[in-house]
Amino acid sequence: VGNLILGKEEFVTRERTSCSRRLGVVAGRWLTVVDTPGWWCDFSAQDTSKLVKREILSSVSLCSPGPHVFLVTVKASSAFSERRRRAVEEHVALLGEKVWSHCIVVFTFADRFEHSGAEKCLERGGKALRWLSDKCSQRFKELLVKIQNLVMENGNRVFEMQENILQATAEEKRRVEERFLGVQVRLRFLQP
Structure with missing residues (x-):
């Protein structure tokens, strides 16, 4: 997603355990994009390594004075079970309850030319995915527009840990x- 936002291959797509930050100009605006290590989608935060949890927390410091938006990525081709919903909730909650007002759900597709849209993903995703969408105030469409709108909704305030x-x-x-x-x-x- 970070590579897609920046329009070039800036982030490695293999598994890693540390955060990385890249800067770029997108639609005439400077953006800082921070890629954090992921977690196993069915693992609770308790089962995630201390290193990965620490990197998730310290990623906030890579955007001074703090990030405006957190993107929660969901593979559109995977079932979003209740177990995965709990894993997302636990991992995002590491940053504190206020983080949800800065989150946007982003659906990723294996083939970028073959997708059905966010609404259809939500229909297929069931109760657990609808919970995630609701928790993020149903912010999941037109990414850059949504990011700008979310920044304005939050009064241009960054997330403060x-x-x-x-x-x-x-x-x-x-x-x-x-x-x-x-x-x-x-x-x-x-x-x-």
Whole structure:
């Protein structure tokens, strides 16, 4: 989706565990697009690695002063079960309850030329997908227009992470880096 928005191959499409940020001009406006690592669609947040959860949280800091919009991507070809709905709810909730006013649902298709539209995806998706759409105030059509409208609806205010969540994430990242640095130092001394 980030590559589609920017109109060029900026993000790798293989699985990764860290966030990446790219800038580009789209429709005459500078955009910052941050791609976060995904999670297994049927896994609860409890089953997701600490690293992925930390990256989801720290992704907010890659857009200064904060992101205007979060895109929740859903594969149109996959069944959106109650289990997947709960997984989305839990992972998005890592950012706090206020995040939902900044979310837009985006349906992705394996073949970009063969799609049936958001309304038909919602019809086929059932109760769980309708819940997600409602939670995001049914923002799922005409992406760039929707993004601009959402920014205006929110008074041009960016999403602000709760300070305690940011501090806990930064502290955890610092502890991991210190442990990693300690391992590097020990390894260096162990080598002949």
